[in-house]
Amino acid sequence: MSRKKETDYTLIVMLAVVAVIIASLTIGMISAMKNRRVAEPGTTPEQTVVVTDAPTDAPTNIPTDAPMEVPTSTPEPTPESTPEPTPPPPTPTPTPKPTNTPAPTATPKPTATPTPKPTATSSAHISATPAPLPVINLKHKGDPTDKMIAFTFDDGPNGLENGSTKTLLDGLRERNIKVTFFIKGMELDTHPYHKTLLKMAYDDGHLIGNHTYSHLNLKRMSEQEVFKEINKTNDIIEQITGERPVFLRAPGGAFREDMMAAVGMINVKWGPFDIGDSTGDWKKSHPNATTQDFEDYLVNAIVSKAQDGDIILMHDIIMTSVRAALRAMDILKEKGFRFVTVDELLLRNANENQTLSTTYIYTFMRQGDTRGLVDKK
Ligand SMILES: [Zn+2]
Numbered sequence: 317m318s319r320k321k322e323t324d325y326t327l328i329v330m331l332a333v334v335a336v337i338i339a340s341l342t343i344g345m346i347s348a349m350k351n352r353r354v355a356e357p358g359t360t361p362e363q364t365v366v367v368t369d370a371p372t373d374a375p376t377n378i379p380t381d382a383p384m385e386v387p388t389s390t391p392e393p394t395p396e397s398t399p400e401p402t403p404p405p406p407t408p409t410p411t412p413k414p415t416n417t418p419a420p421t422a423t424p425k426p427t428a429t430p431t432p433k434p435t436a437t438s439s440a441h442i443s444a445t446p447a448p449l450p451v452i453n454l455k456h457k458g459d460p461t462d463k464m465i466a467f468t469f470d471d472g473p474n475g476l477e478n479g480s481t482k483t484l485l486d487g488l489r490e491r492n493i494k495v496t497f498f499i500k501g502m503e504l505d506t507h508p509y510h511k512t513l514l515k516m517a518y519d520d521g522h523l524i525g526n527h528t529y530s531h532l533n534l535k536r537m538s539e540q541e542v543f544k545e546i547n548k549t550n551d552i553i554e555q556i557t558g559e560r561p562v563f564l565r566a567p568g569g570a571f572r573e574d575m576m577a578a579v580g581m582i583n584v585k586w587g588p589f590d591i592g593d594s595t596g597d598w599k600k601s602h603p604n605a606t607t608q609d610f611e612d613y614l615v616n617a618i619v620s621k622a623q624d625g626d627i628i629l630m631h632d633i634i635m636t637s638v639r640a641a642l643r644a645m646d647i648l649k650e651k652g653f654r655f656v657t658v659d660e661l662l663l664r665n666a667n668e669n670q671t672l673s674t675t676y677i678y679t680f681m682r683q684g685d686t687r688g689l690v691d692k693k
Contacts (some may be wrong), residue, residue, distance in 0.1 A: 454659055469481075472499065504556070619648060625681045
């Protein structure tokens with residue numbers, strides 16, 4: 317009797333223990349599921365941005381903010397793009413009108429938002445989703461058969477009221493010359509006046525392009541970092557000017573070609589010659605950089621080499637370059653050149669159904685060239 321009772325008790329106790337175990341397991345599972353559900357959407361942990369050292373391959377005596385174009389700068393004209401491809405110039409239409417009427421559709425976002433991916437660094441999945449071709453609202457349009465040159469200025473805006481960018485803007489306004497600025501996003505955050513300079517440049521009719529945010533080598537970055545570098549700068553520029561850039565110049569011309577379609581901007585390098593060859597205008601630490609000699613040297617380098625269709629790379633962060641550029645413009649004007657923004661130069665030979673490709677790297681555009689022109693649809 318008492319033994320049976322004992323057994324019963326033992327049984328009851330065991331059952332109770334089992335029940336408790338099952339209950340606690342169930343509770344554990346439920347709360348684990350709950351946690352996971354909470355963690356899933358949107359909580360992708362911030363990708364740690366690998367702060368690569370500024371990959372300046374430039375000689376060590378160059379200050380760190382020296383433009384990166386330098387080392388890689390020798391433009392590599394593609395075989396078919398070398399000297400003068402001379403198809404007959406297109407017959408000039410009597411009334412020059414913009415070849416690119418803006419599409420009726422709302423302006424598509426020029427850059428694709430990267431879909432968050434679980435892994436950050438693999439480049440295997442940038443793939444598919446090419447961004448739609450950007451709509452290019454031509455800033456200016458003149459006679460495409462003119463002898464034309466596009467001056468481009470990188471790494472700014474820089475300086476204050478008497479600084480180099482402001483001096484350039486004043487000089488361009490006096491001459492009624494339009495150029496293209498490739499803006500380094502970070503500069504806009506270093507001083508409020510830099511934003512004013514950008515607005516001034518935009519209002520003066522210059523074309524504003526993107527030169528990334530931090531001016532690092534895009535080829536050494538993950539796709540997420542590349543998108544961030546480009547989009548951040550596009551966002552700031554758009555806030556200030558109201559217009560989202562379409563043209564991009566990668567620092568040093570180093571761009572991840574596997575990402576071009578997805579980024580969806582027009583890539584512009586420079587060419588076919590590089591100012592001063594080994595003595596680029598960026599060399600502000602050059603022994604002669606602040607002397608008249610160096611300025612003269614730059615003026616001569618530009619004037620002696622410039623041809624119709626060239627894209628000339630200079631830096632508005634350096635006063636010597638700014639002065640040299642303005643002087644060179646005066647001489648080139650005498651020689652019959654017209655100064656255009658990059659959009660006009662690159663679209664000079666396009667018909668109204670054509671536009672620029674997001675997967676071609678533009679270096680210069682002679683009369684009659686059709687390289688890099690694609691159908692709009
Ligand atoms: Zn640069």
